[in-house]
Amino acid sequence: MKILVVEDEKSLREIIRTSLEKERFIVETASDYNSALIKLEDYDYDCIVLDIMLPGGSGFDILSEIKKQGKKENVIIVSAKDAWEDKVKGLDLGADDYLAKPFHLAELTARIRSIIRRNNNNGDMSITFNNVKLNPDNFTVSVNGQSLPLLRKEYDILYYFISRPERLVNKSTLAEAVWGDHIDGVDNFDFIYAQMKNLRKKLKESGAGIEIKSVYGFGYKLVEL
């Protein structure tokens, strides 16, 4: 469940980020037109929260671009209040929903969930990699159909990797994503090592056909066995 938040106002952007991360979404952000396009080109997201007024260009153009490229991403337009015509235009261009500022964060997360459920294959939000299936809807994991109970941090880590299979992830990024912002200038990743050990053990013992390999000096990568 990866979400790209395109919003130029920093405070709002960070509020949205924390809120969504609390709901266990993986959040990436872009603060202007260009960086949004770059991120979109590089990564796949499940949902894009898109502001209209952006430095460097309009959110509508980003939306058009997404649709032109035939991407499957769901888009929620977020725009200043009183912009009634924005709503019409956005939906015309193929946005999945529209939310007027200011909005309740709970409203945003509710819509994201409903949109993803609506647009994805019959409401199934699960992610599968080899014989491991992770269901973000109820935070469960199964291997070959057998349930594999994971603790919270283990789940979060696996979720992060299974959303980015084969991608090299450095430890700071991982720490930021799973542990949150309070991990600032940590020079010691013991807590990652500890969690990684437990998660790997459970994956191995469950017969999972995947493995989190470490890349010396960089971080980790999820691969098929």
Next chain:
Amino acid sequence: MKILVVEDEKSLREIIRTSLEKERFIVETASDYNSALIKLEDYDYDCIVLDIMLPGGSGFDILSEIKKQGKKENVIIVSAKDAWEDKVKGLDLGADDYLAKPFHLAELTARIRSIIRRNNNNGDMSITFNNVKLNPDNFTVSVNGQSLPLLRKEYDILYYFISRPERLVNKSTLAEAVWGDHIDGVDNFDFIYAQMKNLRKKLKESGAGIEIKSVYGFGYKLVEL
């Protein structure tokens, strides 16, 4: 039991909100014409408390719009005192009730209840999640039709969660919602633990198909079994 309060004056709006939330309604608010219309388009409410004088347009127009779209929402007009013609006009347009400012909050809640009971499906205000049914009208809970007696705090907690199924709720938020404002900077959630224990026990023993799961370091979440 979701209510939309459309009122531009912030202090009154928040007073109404707190009052209604204390009566266990779920409250959303809009402060102007446009945001009210947008909210109305997006969600279903059981009742709308509608001010007439609004920035951006008149409450009457909102009312007309509601009726034109054939929505079933109940509407209570709230307007400045001595505006007799407002009352006539409002009721003509299909409002269910009229309340002149200033009014007692108790009166507002009483009218809301009576209207909902009068107009809704044979007066049923209940919320159901899996095999658990909660009836805010008389503060009772039943599991598979069997009555499940809960104490006050237990009921409040269950109500809070059953209104937000599957949503992650942190403990401060829960404390604020159930215990109220006097829970400020509490660093000790023993009282939540105690209540949670009793509620869980009752739910389990009653055969409820729901469970309040804890999320380590965060809070709780209501899920189906």
Next chain:
DNA sequence: CTTCTACAACAAGGATCTTCATAAATGTAC
């Protein structure tokens, strides 16, 4: 005044996560 009820406070045990100490693996220089 006594008893009962609802709730919070306390305390002990268990679960979960991080920190620490130490070992193993990997990379670099010679």
Next chain:
DNA sequence: GTACATTTATGAAGATCCTTGTTGTAGAAG
């Protein structure tokens, strides 16, 4: 290849958080 430094893994201790049973207390009911 060997020696050394750096990075990662592992097991165990420590810290924090959650659960549960018991006890204490204030207010309502009798």
